[in-house]
Amino acid sequence: MNAPAEPESPAPFCTVFTPTWNRAYVLPRLYGSLKAQTDRDFEWLVLDDGSTDGTGELVKQWQAEAPFPIRYLWQENAGMHVAINRGVTLARGELFLTSASDDLCPPETIAVLRREWSAMTPQERAGSAGIWGLCRDRAGALVGNHFPRDRWDATFAEVEASGVWGDKCGVFRTAVLREFPFPVFPGEKFQAEGALWRRITRRHPLRLVN
Secondary structure (H helix, E strand, C coil), rough: CCCCCCCCCCCCCCEEEEEECCCCCCCHHHHHHCCCCCCCEEEEEECCCCCCCCCCHHHHHHHHHEEEEEEEEECCCCHHHHHHHHHHHHCCCCCCCCCCCCCCCCEEEEEEEEEEHHHHHHHHHCCCCCCEEEEEEECCCCCCCCCCCCCCCEHHHHHHHCCCCCEEEEEEHHHHHHHHHCCCCCCCCCCCCCHHHHHHHHHHCCCCCC
């Protein structure tokens, strides 16, 4: 007699996705910042792009202790755009936040994303590409400048034309990223993200939040 299948846990609000390659020396900082989140309704999906530095063993230790689900996958080194495409297909969250291995997420990151996403009407969420916010450096200073308006729905081209500069934090609807994967060419390990953001936002504007 077969045992009943374990019920699948509810899908998280957000997938935090980290593509990484030989970054075991810096990943603990990101992990620590995720443990400090005030809203833990997220999963951490780590895609190891061919590391040989013990990244897998490190992440597996965290899987046993973390207060949120961690999924780990390994692939032959193929480039970040290939890793993101794969991560998007496997993500369980409604929103998809790519967090580099040397990033730090302030404790309120997921909570702020939920607040801003919930403030949108269902019709706005259905048509939106996602939410972009601001970044700070490790000293707490703003990177670049503010958006010209708060809670502004705009295309990537409009953002560029407005004079906005500096790194921004972007979280996308997972369904939108599945609709617009990065193009993959044999032997090519780099794709500029901006070209894809332009394509996406012609159809789905971004909600820009200061």
